[in-house]
Amino acid sequence: MRAITVEPGKPSSGRLEDIPEPPSAHGSVLVKTLAVGVCGTDVEIVSGGYGWAPPGKARLVIGHESLGEVLEAPPGSGLDRGDWVVGIVRRPDPVPCASCAVGEWDMCRNGRYTERGIKEIDGYASERYRIEPEFAVVVDKKLGERGVLLEPASVVAKAWDQIERIGARTTWKPRSALVTGAGPIGLLAALLGVERGLEVRVLDRVTEGPKPGLVRDLGATYHASSVREAGAGVDVVIECTGVGRLIYDAMQIVAPVGLVCLAGVSSGGRTLPVDVQGLNREMVLENTVVFGTVNANRRHYEAAAASLARADQGWLDRLLTRRVPLDRWAEALVRKPADVKPIIAFA
Numbered sequence: 001m002r003a004i005t006v007e008p009g010k011p012s013s014g015r016l017e018d019i020p021e022p023p024s025a026h027g028s029v030l031v032k033t034l035a036v037g038v039c040g041t042d043v044e045i046v047s048g049g050y051g052w053a054p055p056g057k058a059r060l061v062i063g064h065e066s067l068g069e070v071l072e073a074p075p076g077s078g079l080d081r082g083d084w085v086v087g088i089v090r091r092p093d094p095v096p097c098a099s100c101a102v103g104e105w106d107m108c109r110n111g112r113y114t115e116r117g118i119k120e121i122d123g124y125a126s127e128r129y130r131i132e133p134e135f136a137v138v139v140d141k142k143l144g145e146r147g148v149l150l151e152p153a154s155v156v157a158k159a160w161d162q163i164e165r166i167g168a169r170t171t172w173k174p175r176s177a178l179v180t181g182a183g184p185i186g187l188l189a190a191l192l193g194v195e196r197g198l199e200v201r202v203l204d205r206v207t208e209g210p211k212p213g214l215v216r217d218l219g220a221t222y223h224a225s226s227v228r229e230a231g232a233g234v235d236v237v238i239e240c241t242g243v244g245r246l247i248y249d250a251m252q253i254v255a256p257v258g259l260v261c262l263a264g265v266s267s268g269g270r271t272l273p274v275d276v277q278g279l280n281r282e283m284v285l286e287n288t289v290v291f292g293t294v295n296a297n298r299r300h301y302e303a304a305a306a307s308l309a310r311a312d313q314g315w316l317d318r319l320l321t322r323r324v325p326l327d328r329w330a331e332a333l334v335r336k337p338a339d340v341k342p343i344i345a346f347a
Contacts, residue, residue: 011048031131042063068086086147105297106300142313154304174259211340
């Protein structure tokens with residue numbers, strides 16, 4: 001069968017190649033891949049900047065945003081032939097730590113977790129793969145290829161879950177939210193904010209292309225200004241860019257008892273002069289919380305599946321801006337101005 005593989009750490013090593021069928025040891029459920037989504041992590045892995053091959057192997061099958069159809073499932077697995085599923089990315093560490101032991105592997109404490117298509121386990125960018133039933137999430141077939149959005153949606157489902165859990169520390173009823181960055185994560189974060197009845201603002205630097213219209217049609221407001229102009233006094237900020245200046249500004253403009261959720265990963269290598277003492281004083285006196293979040297566990301995938309099912313399906317369609325066939329997979333990793341979410345179509 002065909003699969004997209006790379007040699008982690010080696011630039012330009014990606015290729016479409018024939019590999020053996022997945023062994024039964026990888027899971028009792030056999031899945032035919034329908035599509036995989038492409039994000040910045042995939043680009044970084046293919047460029048040689050990230051990723052780890054499985055132990056004893058030189059190459060890694062990429063792909064962590066998946067959509068597939070069940071070909072084989074054992075009795076009692078909760079899955080049936082023909083079900084459409086999305087594979088969860090992270091796996092618990094072997095110890096396990098206290099978090100992994102209770103199914104919260106997204107909060108692994110010792111860093112020994114593994115991740116399909118990223119860290120020490122082959123991903124989903126192969127024509128077929130095997131998976132354990134507990135790591136396969138059923139999606140409504142009515143979603144069609146939009147189901148490939150479930151993995152990124154699970155990340156922001158976790159973000160909102162954490163926001164609400166932290167907010168429960170006091171009597172807190174948020175009314176407004178600012179999302180910085182109108183990529184797939186930012187747009188899905190805005191979707192879940194609108195679903196919660198909040199007044200949502202989205203900040204990005206572009207003024208043309210699909211993003212402004214997507215935000216407006218969601219019922220949110222689009223801004224191409226500064227963080228202060230777009231979001232002064234909001235109750236929640238979800239920062240999806242990883243840009244240092246935006247992170248710092250977000251901490252300053254959030255309302256008292258507000259929350260700043262950092263969902264973007266910074267590239268590093270840049271310094272920013274910051275008045276740490278002034279920021280500390282402001283955050284302490286206003287009970288501000290700043291926290292980071294990454295990845296998701298099963299309950300977040302299930303929450304994301306429910307959100308996508310409720311969403312306007314035409315709006316979700318517009319997030320899938322390019323559909324690239326498998327034999328031209330590399331084109332999906334080259335960013336184009338109108339891109340939101342390119343996908344590689346296997347079926």
